[in-house]
Amino acid sequence: MEDGLRGSGIDSGLRADLEALVGADAVVSRRSELKVYECDGWTIEKNAPDLLVMPRSTEQVSAILRLLHRRGVAFVPRGAGTGLSGGCLPLAAPVMICTSRMNRIVSIDLSNRRVEVQPGVVNLHVTDAVRPQGYFYAPDPSSQSACTIGGNIAENSGGPHTLKYGVTANHVLGVELVLPDGEVVELGGPAEEKLGYDLAGAVVGSEGTVGIVTRATLRLMRAPQSYRTMLALFDDVDTATRAVSKIIADGMVPGAIEMMDRLIIGAVEAAFHVGFPPGAGAALIVELDGLAAGLDDHASRAAELMRSCGARSVELARDEAQRQLLWKARKRAFGAVGRLASNYATQDGVVPRTRLPDILREITAIAARYRLRIGNVFHAGDGNIHPIVLYEERDADETRRAIEAGREILKACLAMGGSLTGEHGIGVEKLAEMPLLFSPDDLRVMAELRAVFDPDNRSNPGKVLPRPGSCVEVSAPRRQVPL
Amino acid sequence: MSSVLQTELGRLFDAGRLREPRGFESAAAEVVVEPASLDEIGELVRKCERDRICVAPIGACRTLRCLRSAPVSAGVSLIQMAGVIAHEPDDMTVVVGAGATLAALEAVLARHGQHLPVDPPFPDQTTVGAMLGAAHSGLTRLSAGTVRDFLIGVQFVGHGGKAVRGGGRVVKNVAGYDLMKVMIGSFGTLGIITEATFKLRPLPELYAIAIGYHCAPAEAFETGFRLHDALALLHLELLSPGIRTPLTREGQYLLAAGVGGNRKDADYQLEEIRRLQPGTLILEGADARRFYRVLRDAELPQAPLRMQIAALPRQLPSCLDRPGLQFRAHAAAGVAQLALDDAETAAGIRRAAADARGHARVLSLQPALRGLIPIFDQPPSGALKLMRRLKAAFDPAGIFNPGCFVGGI
Ligand SMILES: Cc1cc2nc3c(=O)[nH]c(=O)nc-3n(C[C@H](O)[C@H](O)[C@H](O)COP(=O)(O)OP(=O)(O)OC[C@H]3O[C@@H](n4cnc5c(N)ncnc54)[C@H](O)[C@@H]3O)c2cc1C
Numbered sequence: 016m017e018d019g020l021r022g023s024g025i026d027s028g029l030r031a032d033l034e035a036l037v038g039a040d041a042v043v044s045r046r047s048e049l050k051v052y053e054c055d056g057w058t059i060e061k062n063a064p065d066l067l068v069m070p071r072s073t074e075q076v077s078a079i080l081r082l083l084h085r086r087g088v089a090f091v092p093r094g095a096g097t098g099l100s101g102g103c104l105p106l107a108a109p110v111m112i113c114t115s116r117m118n119r120i121v122s123i124d125l126s127n128r129r130v131e132v133q134p135g136v137v138n139l140h141v142t143d144a145v146r147p148q149g150y151f152y153a154p155d156p157s158s159q160s161a162c163t164i165g166g167n168i169a170e171n172s173g174g175p176h177t178l179k180y181g182v183t184a185n186h187v188l189g190v191e192l193v194l195p196d197g198e199v200v201e202l203g204g205p206a207e208e209k210l211g212y213d214l215a216g217a218v219v220g221s222e223g224t225v226g227i228v229t230r231a232t233l234r235l236m237r238a239p240q241s242y243r244t245m246l247a248l249f250d251d252v253d254t255a256t257r258a259v260s261k262i263i264a265d266g267m268v269p270g271a272i273e274m275m276d277r278l279i280i281g282a283v284e285a286a287f288h289v290g291f292p293p294g295a296g297a298a299l300i301v302e303l304d305g306l307a308a309g310l311d312d313h314a315s316r317a318a319e320l321m322r323s324c325g326a327r328s329v330e331l332a333r334d335e336a337q338r339q340l341l342w343k344a345r346k347r348a349f350g351a352v353g354r355l356a357s358n359y360a361t362q363d364g365v366v367p368r369t370r371l372p373d374i375l376r377e378i379t380a381i382a383a384r385y386r387l388r389i390g391n392v393f394h395a396g397d398g399n400i401h402p403i404v405l406y407e408e409r410d411a412d413e414t415r416r417a418i419e420a421g422r423e424i425l426k427a428c429l430a431m432g433g434s435l436t437g438e439h440g441i442g443v444e445k446l447a448e449m450p451l452l453f454s455p456d457d458l459r460v461m462a463e464l465r466a467v468f469d470p471d472n473r474s475n476p477g478k479v480l481p482r483p484g485s486c487v488e489v490s491a492p493r494r495q496v497p498l
Numbered sequence: 499m500s501s502v503l504q505t506e507l508g509r510l511f512d513a514g515r516l517r518e519p520r521g522f523e524s525a526a527a528e529v530v531v532e533p534a535s536l537d538e539i540g541e542l543v544r545k546c547e548r549d550r551i552c553v554a555p556i557g558a559c560r561t562l563r564c565l566r567s568a569p570v571s572a573g574v575s576l577i578q579m580a581g582v583i584a585h586e587p588d589d590m591t592v593v594v595g596a597g598a599t600l601a602a603l604e605a606v607l608a609r610h611g612q613h614l615p616v617d618p619p620f621p622d623q624t625t626v627g628a629m630l631g632a633a634h635s636g637l638t639r640l641s642a643g644t645v646r647d648f649l650i651g652v653q654f655v656g657h658g659g660k661a662v663r664g665g666g667r668v669v670k671n672v673a674g675y676d677l678m679k680v681m682i683g684s685f686g687t688l689g690i691i692t693e694a695t696f697k698l699r700p701l702p703e704l705y706a707i708a709i710g711y712h713c714a715p716a717e718a719f720e721t722g723f724r725l726h727d728a729l730a731l732l733h734l735e736l737l738s739p740g741i742r743t744p745l746t747r748e749g750q751y752l753l754a755a756g757v758g759g760n761r762k763d764a765d766y767q768l769e770e771i772r773r774l775q776p777g778t779l780i781l782e783g784a785d786a787r788r789f790y791r792v793l794r795d796a797e798l799p800q801a802p803l804r805m806q807i808a809a810l811p812r813q814l815p816s817c818l819d820r821p822g823l824q825f826r827a828h829a830a831a832g833v834a835q836l837a838l839d840d841a842e843t844a845a846g847i848r849r850a851a852a853d854a855r856g857h858a859r860v861l862s863l864q865p866a867l868r869g870l871i872p873i874f875d876q877p878p879s880g881a882l883k884l885m886r887r888l889k890a891a892f893d894p895a896g897i898f899n900p901g902c903f904v905g906g907i
Contacts, residue, residue: 126723127810127832171672182670184679185647200880206856207644207831208808209633209683211877211904212885216646216679220672237727264588266611266700306730308766309759365668367589397670398589437670445673452673456660461675463891467884479674 025065025109029086033068033110036078041116043067052111055098056361057444062104064091064111071116073191073199073229080227081197083110089473090195092223094135094166097158099361100442102170102222106477112227114165120144121230128235129188129205134165134228138172141233150235153180156438157346165228171220173438175271175345178396179304180236182438184219191230192218195474205232217464222440223475225468239304242270243314244332244341247321248295252276252391255297256371258324259395262301262317263368269317270304272396273345276375279352279392279403286351287344295327299395300341348392349403356388356405358414362421363439364428368398377427378402385420387413399437400428426451446481503551503571507531510541519573525563526556527573534578539690540659546572547657547895554899555596555690557628558620564862565685565873565902574690576627582606583693584667590698591650591667596627596691612698615642619795627691633683636794637733637756640726640831642699649678651695656688657894669697680888686899687907688892702732702758707786707793708771709779711750718751719815719829721775725755726830728774729767732756733793733828740799740824740837743792745779753829754793799824801837803844803871804861808833809854817850835861841870848875874904 033042043049044066053063070076083090089108095115096103105111114135121131125148130141138159141152155174156162162172168190173182180186189203203215218225249255252274259272275283275298284291291298299321303313318329332338344351352359366374375391378400382389393401402424406417425435425448435445435452449458462480466472507516507529515532523530533539546553556562556573576597583593587610594603600614600621607613617636618624624634630652635644642648651665654677664677681691712718715738722734733756739749746752753775757767772778781789798804801824809817811832818825818834820843827834832854838844848858857875877885882905889907893900900907 124810126812129810171676173670177670181643181647182672184676185643194880194884198880200884201878202881202884204855205810206808206854207639207833208806208857208859210857210859210875211683211881211907212688212888213646213679213683214881214884214888216682217676219679220676237730260588263590266703268699306759306763306766309761309763312760312762365670367586367591367668369586369588394670398668399670432667434666434668434671435673437668438672440672441674449674452666453663457663457674460656460660460662460677460892461664464675464677464680464888467887467891 025088029088030066032082033066033079036082037068037070037075041069041071052093052096052113055096055101055103057099057101057104057442060101060104060443062106064105065109067111067113069113069116073193076112076193076227076229077197077199079112080193080195083473084196087471087473089476091475092165092169092227094163094169095137095161097162098166098170098442099363099439100436100444102440102442102478104443106443108476114163114227117229125150125235127205128237130233130235132164132231132233134163134168134231136164138162138164138167145235146238149238151238152233153186153236154183157349164231164233168219168228168231169221169223170438170440173394173397173399175273175394177394178272179268179270184216186234187215187219187231188234189232190215190218190228192226193229194226195469195471199229203232221465222442222479224465224478226474239270241307241310242302242304242338243310244300244302244338245314245318245329246332246341247299247301247326247329248292249297249299249326251296252375253372254325255299256375256395258299258321258326259371260369261320261324263396265316265320267303267313267317269396270302271300273300274298274391274393274395275345275348276391278355278388278390279348282351282355282390283344283348285354287340287347289340289344300345345392352390352403352405356407358406358408360404360406360417360421362400362402362404362424363436364400364425364433365437366398366400366428366431366433368396370431370433371395371398374400374427374431378424381420381423381427385416387416387420389420394437397437398433422448441479443478449481504529506545506549507572510538510545515578522559522563523556523573525569526559526566527554527569528571530556530573530575532575532578536655536661536692539574539655539692540661542572542574543655543657543659543690546897550895550897552897552900554686555627555631557625558623560623561628561632562686564860567868567902570899576625576692579692585610587612591669591695592698593651593667593693593695594626595693596625596630598626600624600626600629607698608701611701613701614648614696615699616645616648617794626694630682630691630694631684631686637735637828639828639833640734641730641732646679646682648696649682649694650697652678652681652691653693654681654689654691656892661692662689665695667695685903687889687903689898703760704764705732705756705758705786705790706764706768707781707789708755708757708768708775709745709781710753710775710777711747712753713750715751715818716815718753722753722755722829723812724774725771729757729770730759731830732758734830735793736827736829737796738824738826741796741826743796745789756790796826798826798835798837801839802864803838803841803867804835804863805838805844805847805858806833806835806861807847807851807856807858809851809856813854817847817854832856841867844871873902877904
């Protein structure tokens with residue numbers, strides 16, 4: 016691929032050298048095969064790598080990065096490619112390093128509640144490995160049956176149960192990191208206190224820009240004795256979001272509070288037949304977990320609060336099967352939206368929880384202004400919104416309006432004291448908005464931090480931090496997510 | 499105090515806010531300044547960088563006086579920047595100046611039935627800045643986590659005197675690099691923390707403490723681990739007989755398990771604890787709250803040397819397995835503080851902690867022992883190299899509390 020060479024040090028010699036390091040079966044160079052890797056869940060910009068390498072061990076990763084370092088070649092790490100902000104889109108990085116073959120759970124230590132994994136281990140597989148003994152790994156992105164721990168660490172991923180249990184950063188104790196020059200470093204460790212600067216903490220959320228995480232020590236949690244999962248229906252999102260604040264203000268810490276609006280309820284019902292009545296304006300899934308003894312009291316308190324806020328109905332999941340159905344509906348809601356339009360773009364903004372009614376009203380107004388349909392399914396307890404903007408890619412004008420609407424929603428979040436992203440990352444998607452959130456000094460210091468790990472800017476270049484003075488233009492919003 | 503320095507700093511700070519160090523401060527700084535704004539701190543930092551004057555942010559100096567073998571020129575007290583800037587009870591977030599004490603913060607939050615569940619000893623002396631700088635935590639870490647789990651935004655003055663922010667005011671946020679993690683536990687070596695934003699939690703509806711007495715530490719730990727596995731404890735503290743409290747029994751190890759939740763949660767747990775640990779003493783209501791404060795502030799006996807170790811939780815008992823050792827342990831979190839008589843014992847315990855995949859830090863030591871035992875363990879060489887680069891990047895002039903952190907940073 017001529018235009019991919021970009022004077023970046025790629026030549027046939029590099030392929031041969033890489034093959035010598037990892038074997039020919041672990042290097043992909045055929046264009047047709049590389050096409051699969053041209054984007055993640057953010058499908059607006061596409062760019063296949065020139066070479067894809069699939070190492071099996073830390074030693075191989077280190078050897079690869081040493082080689083690239085010598086040749087001055089940039090690289091992009093990739094897990095499962097479910098990212099939603101273009102995190103593993105190769106920008107100026109000809110070589111992609113995919114962790115899919117590093118998918119071993121290295122050790123499980125239940126008595127200390129620790130597990131050590133390679134980066135390509137799928138999130139859900141960690142919990143699957145320890146569930147029979149009554150443990151779980153808390154961060155549970157909706158993509159958890161596909162996304163990897165390496166990707167989760169890079170994005171500091173969250174999930175519905177973030178509300179009670181925290182995000183990835185709260186559960187990663189240590190990492191083994193291969194620096195962009197190939198050196199292998201141990202950061203953090205299995206003990207609870209840090210020795211020296213919390214560099215493992217700095218690696219979490221760094222979006223692949225500090226090297227490649229090759230192993231991680233994670234904290235396991237004891238599974239709750241019991242759950243009470245409720246589905247509450249409301250006439251509109253306004254009442255539903257007020258109920259969210261009411262529950263939290265009452266002093267409860269539910270495991271999760273998730274919201275869906277009318278549009279999403281319709282899509283989900285068509286796909287999964289959960290039994291949502293037609294015409295419900297908003298639904299909340301509220302899950303309480305913990306000791307069995309007091310759970311019924313907590314649940315009836317939550318139900319009572321929601322009714323007092325105007326819930327039309329509050330129903331408790333009868334059994335585990337029904338609970339699982341509710342969660343399936345929630346976690347696959349993005350996919351269900353695929354039925355409503357050829358394309359959609361998922362935004363990821365955050366507002367202070369009490370501003371949820373305001374931001375949802377704003378989103379409705381923006382949708383009307385731009386003549387678009389926008390659905391909402393999101394982590395309400397955290398104030399983390401995911402407006403889904405529907406559009407037809409073939410319609411250039413609608414596509415443009417979809418991008419503009421997305422930007423306006425993010426700006427509205429910032430105006431309410433919120434943030435650009437709660438869990439999907441900046442990637443390439445939100446580079447242009449970073450200066451709205453951070454001052455030049457903030458961004459300069461962040462760049463200094465990044466350079467501590469990657470002084471030559473060869474690990475996933477072009478992500479997270481806008482180049483000073485550069486203007487980032489995105490021409491089309493992303494398409495549906497491949498799940 | 500050096501009169502030259504005093505004259506120089508006198509140009510930046512009026513007489514009331516430039517003063518001699520008091521008490522513990524004198525081991526940490528030659529003079530103390532009390533800036534009242536970011537601009538003043540910025541001015542100060544630029545001056546110090548120009549003239550190579552070393553500065554350190556100071557709280558009550560309980561940690562710093564142990565860390566430093568010689569004082570820095572100027573201690574920066576944030577006492578003038580100690581206000582609660584914004585408490586949003588319904589959003590459960592608070593923005594607070596770094597000079598505020600935890601007790602002052604707690605008083606504001608408690609009015610709304612909320613708290614920051616990070617509870618190092620002596621909240622009336624511990625400032626927010628010191629808690630962040632030294633990564634202080636307390637007993638509730640078992641259930642709630644440490645300060646790194648609650649800090650959602652930070653502001654500090656770094657090199658060039660520039661004020662820098664990381665994070666924000668919302669409870670979930672992944673925009674930009676995590677400067678909060680970098681600043682927590684940086685012991686004043688990267689800049690001066692001026693403001694912090696925390697997410698909060700509701701105070702538990704009920705709180706009770708179940709106390710058990712044990713003759714040997716191994717048996718106490720075993721019982722504690724069993725309770726931790728079966729229940730949802732708020733904390734699990736183990737005090738050796740030499741840690742005196744009003745409920746201490748001669749020669750007995752005191753195991754204090756905290757339970758919360760609603761009435762049924764609490765009753766169920768207390769019942770289970772009684773079953774698993776016959777003879778349990780239960781404290782509830784005001785008694786529980788009073789004893790909580792005793793546990794939180796429980797002090798090690800006077801000793802030439804005090805140390806904190808962290809280890810894999812189940813291996814903590816073996817690290818502490820020495821006859822007559824006085825310690826307090828956050829048992830299930832794998833963290834303990836101990837009182838020691840000499841450097842050799844300390845070195846032995848340090849090795850034991852390392853074998854248990856952890857490490858040790860000296861909390862206080864007699865002047866005679868200084869130099870005989872390092873304050874921090876040495877991080878692995880690769881990590882240390884990155885730490886040195888971080889220090890060089892954030893503090894190119896080398897003025898922020900230099901020379902007393904890991905690897906001599
Ligand atoms: C349907 C759907 C639902 C989703 N729901 C959620 C949700 O609820 N919460 C949430 O937070 N996210 C969610 N996501 C987003 C996404 O799944 C997460 O960001 C996830 O962590 C990405 O993991 P991945 O393995 O796919 O990483 P990739 O997309 O492959 O990569 C993501 C980033 O990680 C870097 N990276 C990957 N591996 C490594 C490594 N070993 N070392 C260093 N850097 C590495 C890449 O360079 C890239 O920058 C969802 C996505 C989809 C498609």
